[in-house]
Every structure is written in structure tokens, then in C-alpha cells.
Amino acid sequence: MSMAKTQTPRPPQDYRGDRKVNSKFERFIAKAPVHISVLAIAMLWTLPTLGLLISSFRPSDDLITSGWWTVFINPFEFTQFTLSNYQEVLFNQGMGQAFLNSLVISVPATVMPIAIATFAAYALAWMEFSGRQTLFMMTVGLLVVPLQMTLIPVLRAFNALGLAGTYLAVWLAHSAYGLPLGVYLLRNYIGSLPRDLIEAAAVDGASHLKTFTRVIVPLSMPAIASFAVFQFLWVWNDLLVALVYLGGNQDVAPVTLVLRNIVGDRGQDWYLLTAGAFISMLVPMAVFFALQRYFVRGLLAGSVKG
């Protein structure tokens, strides 16, 4: 192949075999199927969410009599839109409280595992102690263990300790469930930091803690950000853990649980479901859009999470 490079000048990209495709228009036409497919798929993927969003602003009577696409017949007819669905679901159906609960659950459940995992990752990457490799291998193995395996015993333990139905229960649970991924991502990242930096700090007489806080943590911010986005999205969107450990306690139920209950009790009341669903999706989508870069980076680095 290197012979071909030096002997024959490489033809421009618009050669197909020996047929030449030259004008811009012809190139566009050749690419038309690509454009059409990509646009079609992108629209197909956005349509469901769009339908929900538009529907959440329509009065309940309209919702059960006509499809949401009919708003486009008279798009500037503003009387066909309303905020009453949101009002109803936020204040009378418990979504407002649920939103607060989701925040209270998700923020600590993200910060806690970050702290625990970063400390552990540093030790696993740069400290010498026996059992180091075994511990990390255990973490990698635990990445795929299904949550379901742990539900019954942990629930029983929570009940015995009187923790079931409290925020602490889900904070601890979510932190533990997120640790394998956190330790994996952070340990890989921290392990790839230049050795000289860390040794330089040691030579300067810095204790491990100083090295950790002044050097490691600032440098690891990209990995920490990735894990933070991952964990936050996962906790906010979780249903299973909330269902099992928070069960009957309505005061602490997050948006996913409340939404699921509305589906169960009032499955045909679309005006509640659409607004409720959108409230539950708002924060994750905002976080996702703002921090997409870190999410993708995390995915690429830790693509073993099951």
C-alpha cells in the first residue's frame, strides 16, 4: 500500500472506481439518501418527546378528543394552550413535592459516591498496600451484578434498622450501587495521571491528604464530572430502588414513583400524565444538554456498566 502512495498520486475523493463525480450538485445528489435517512431518523426519534410536550399544554378535553398534531392547523391560536395541567399535577397530585424529593434524593446520592469513590480510586491507583489488585478486580466484577440480587436482604436490613422509607436509606443504597462504576472510572483516570506530578508532591513533603486535595482532585475533574452526570441521571430516573426501599411512604416519593402511581391510578387522564412526565424529564434533559460532553466522555471510558 505504501508503494501505491509514492508511485500513484492519490485521486481526489470524488472518484468512484474510474467514474468521476465532479459538480457540487452531483455530489449533493449522491449524498441525498444519506441526508434523507439521517433527517428521517432524527425526526423519528424526536417526535415522541415532542408529542408529549405539545400535549402537556392542551386542555384535558382537547386531549381526549383530538390528536396533538391538530395544533398545527392553527399554530397561533393561543387559546388552545393552557398551563392548567401543570398546575393540577404540581399542586394537587403531589408532583411538586415529588420534585423536591427527587432533588433531595439525587444530590447527596451523587455527591456521596463521588467522595467515596475518589478517595478509594486514589488509594487503588497510587498507594501501596496488599489486596489492592483483588479489591479492584472485585469492583470490576460487581459492575454487572443486577440490583435485583440485593433487594430482599437489604430491604430486610433496612426494616430491622428502621431505615426503610427514609432519605438515608436511598442515599446509602444509591451510593453503594454507583460505587463500582465510580471507582472504575476514577481509578482508570487517576491511574493515568503523570507519575512525576505525584512524586513531586511527595518529595515536597506533602502528606497523602494534601496531594489528594491539591493535586489529584483538581486534575481529575473531567472524570469526576462524567461520573457525576451519570450518577445524577441514573438516580433521578430510578424507579426500582425508590419503589423497594421507599415503598409506601408518599412523603418522600420521587417523581418517578409518583408518576408511576398516576399511571397506575389514573392511566387515562392524559392531561395529568403528559404534564407529570414532562416535569420528571425537565431536570435530566437540562443536565444532559448542558453537560453532554462529560456524559459522552464517561460513556466511552466506562462502557462496561450494565
Next chain:
Amino acid sequence: MLSADNLTLIFRALLAIALGSGGVILIFYALNVLVERLPKVWKDRLLPWVYVGPAAVMLTAFLVLPTIRTVYLSFLDSRSENVVGLKNYVFAFTDPGMLIAFRNNLLWLLLVTGISVGLGLVVAVLVDRVRYEALAKSLIFLPMAISFVGASVIWRFIYAFRPEGSDQIGVLNAIWTALGNEPVGWLVNRGLNNFALMVIMIWLYTGFCMVLLSSAVKGIPKDVIEAARIDGANEWQIFQRVMIPIIMPTITVVSTTIVVMVLKVFDIVYVMTGGNLDTDVIASRMIKEMFNFRNFGRGSAIATILLIAVIPVMVANIRRFRQQELDR
């Protein structure tokens, strides 16, 4: 709206957040300060364990021990009082409801993995060639930020059914009836409902596959493709004979990740149909046994079966990690 009650609520919420998050960091600092004061020999021995300790304790307490205990519980009866040996497993493999769940899981595995990965790959290749690549990728990837419950509501709406004669409010039935057919109960019809549920997961995870495969596709050296083009290969042949073999490792990783996720899928089935009408899968069946029927023995057995199904992936991951470590 900003009543005293609500304000108290918000204040309490902020307090809980601060305590929960701050508490952990405080514990670390305290432990660290304590150990740093010990003589050097002790310090060097203990400090790593201070750092690793909390993680190790939580992993053991919440993952390792419960897993072992669940396996143990699977050999006991519904109230976990008497040993019943393999009775729960016999039930799991012979009960008609369970067999349907197994069949469904198999369908889910084959179709969702195949279509998500396949579609993700095709889109990754196509989107590489347009200028609005970033926007298109964002839109296809967006569903990943949506919870399973939210997605279930969205698709419930799309599958909505109105009897013949009234206006349809669900997109699918609207299109179907516009073509001259009678409206269909997509979630009720036993021949279709499983597929209707699978579509939701495909919608959610194609973006994930696409992102991973896109980065792999971009990593293919350009000269290899150019050389193939010069040799007269058409796009399809390049795709099949050049690109796929090169990115096979990524395809494998993506597929196994989706496989594990599909095996654990519970929310979609639970929220949409409650596992009724022949749509049950293993994970939702386990929750039923646990909470509705209160049979902890059977629930544990089902969970253990799930674990066994996932073990091959676990072993492969550990192997891969070992290899990475050697290369390090």
C-alpha cells in the same frame, strides 16, 4: 404558593442535601486527621484502608453480602423459614408463566440488541458524513436522559387506542386508521404487545450504541478506506468487509452492555402492562413474586437465575481488565 409550609419544605430539603453530602466528606477528613497523627509505621499501614475503607465497606454491605444471602434464600421457602432445596428453581423452570417470561426475555435479547446495535451502527456511519452531525447525534441520544417511566408515558400516548369511529389521539393509530384500517390495541394484542414494549427500549438505547460506535468509526484509519475505494469497492462492500471487522471489539462491548441492560429491564414492563397479557419478563416477575405474592424464596431464585445469566459477561470484563492492567 410560597406559603410557610412550602418554605419549610424547601428549607428541610436543603438541609438534608447539605447534611447528606457534607456528612461523608466530614467523615473522611476526620478519619484522615486521626490516622495522620499515628507513628509512621502505623500510618502507612492504615492510611490506604482509610481511603479505601468506606468504599469497601459499602460494596460489601450492599452488594457482596446481599448477593450471597439471596442465593442462600433461594433455597428456602416463601417466608424464608424452611429449606426446600431446589423446589424454587423447579418452579422457575416449569411454571407456564415463568416459561413465557423466559421466552419474552429471549425475544427481547435478540431483537433489542440486534436492532439497537445495528441501527446505532448504521446511523453512526451515516451521520459521519453530514455537517449537522452534532445536532443529529444529540437528538437521537436525547432519549437516554429520559427515565423508563417517562418513556413509558410517552409511548403509552403514542399507542393510545380509541374505538372505531372516534378520532384517534395516539400517533400510531392515527396513521394506521388514515391508511384505512381499524384501530389496534397495540398494548393489548398479545401478538404485538411485546414488540410494542421492545420498541421503547430500542428508542432509548440506539443513541447509546450510536455514540460508542461513532467514536469507533471515527477511529478507523482513513487510508484503509481510501485504498478500498481506489480498488473500486462500493460503499456497502466497504462497510461490510472493511469497517465492521476493524470495529468488532467495540461492537462486542456495546452488545454485551445492551444484553446486560435488557436482562435487567423491569420498569418498562412494570409501568406499561404490569407484566400482564403475556408480556412478563424475568426481572418484573421477580418483583411480582417479592411484593405481590410475597414469596421470597421464589423471588430469590429468579434473581439468582438472572445473576447466572450475567456471569459470562462479568468474567469477560474481568479478563479484559486484567489484560489492560498488563498493558499498563
